[in-house]
Amino acid sequence: MSHQPFPHANDEEEPPKLEPIISAMKCEQTGHIMEAILLYEESIYKLNQMSEAEPNKKHLCGKYIKVYETRAKQLREQVKSHLQSSRVLDHISIERDSRGKSYQRLFGAYLDDNVKEAHINEPHLTDQNHIRNLLNFLEVLVKNCRYLKYIRLTTRPDPVMPKNQQLILEQIRSDLATGNIQLHYQMDDTLHDRKIVLSSGVVIKIGRGLHYFEASDNSHTLGLCDFDFRKCQATEVDIWKCRAFAKKPKNPGEPQNDVDEASAEAEPNGYSSD
Template identity: 30%
Template sequence: MSRNVDEIVEQAKPDLIEAVQLDQTGNKNDALQKYMQGISTLMSALNLLDNNDSQRDKLRQQINRYMSRAEELKNDTKIKVNSLEQRKIAANSTGHGYDRVFAKCIDDELESVIVKDAYIIAHHQMLNFVRFCELLVTKAKRLKRIELTTGKDGEKNKEGFAELSKSLEAREISLKIEYSDSIHDREIRFNNGWIVKIGRGLDYFKNPGKYSVGSCDMNLRQCHETTIDIFKTSRSGK
């Protein structure tokens, strides 16, 4: 496999390892979601391989094994998981502000959001998280709770998180912050059924400079290359 493919396959491993562990302990719902996330990542690697690449069949077989187990869990849990969209952001492209990326995930049913992002640490990353919270406040009328799990280094931002928490409390929204030295996920879960995985987390924008176009409007800001997978989960019969 090429180096890029190898890297993507490595990225899938934590989700798939966790899926197997959850599966073995009987946590079928969470196991199913982790299987689907890992499968989506492996599919990204598969798409980079030529049809005549000798490694393609091997990777396809691996995907099929995980897919078979995921299909079994779908029947057991009566939960339907669909990968509705894969949004590929090209390097230096624009038009990928949070309002556009997360538009379909935010509605009047949304009450809580869980963010797992290891890198809400630097000042600009904190601002990214604040902008994301602002979007939720603006668009989710019933929002009551936001949770963030980030890396241990994020503890240096406790004062900033406290300020953000106070401003959210004024709008009757609670903010819970947890720090982890082993977090690897970069995903956002919305309790209305949407799950978003972003290769770079919320930090996929380039720095335009203090006074350049894009410094305020994120849709005008150039981006780093990344892939965004958006899933919708729902119980069968709904």
């Protein structure tokens, strides 16, 4: 399959060769719409940088910037229309000091083979308890979603130890890559909303984000591995459902338009035991 920028495939000028552009079109062609939007936006940012650094490419970059801005806008409108048709699936009130509210217990029913990408907005990932919560949620997500291939994590930068935060996220990214799952993370100083958006159309909003468990510095207590044993802080959870943002994975026996791409998409991630 060719990943040349489709709107200008016949132009004599060679298109800018940026990895996010190729990845964005691949994501769109394989049904990973949410990830495609962010990659198009990243491409636009890098094309603007290229235009400033290399004035002789300003006209060429400007032409492609307009193309990708238009495409990203179209995809955002598509996602917006899906969200507008959403309905409430469940509302959960978590009481202070309650137990039995692990990620698996609360969200496991919504994590299945239809989830191909997940977007996690979690503003606070700065201390050890935050990272433990993130890792446990990722374990639940990956274990339940056999066809998961993309995770986009957005958080605030650590104002005290930004390099340490980046090192930890890089380690998580590298580990997920061994299971054929791509993690992209980005920093947003203004991030406030806490939500998890799944490509199956499920949107999870938690008042406290992933961190509704009481923090503990004692590693010799129940709940270190099984979060059902952990005490919770009071919070509210809303789970919504809208139209899916991504195509459902095809069965290997179904006819495919593009054998290589479709076969890769039909394969479970590297963590699946099937």
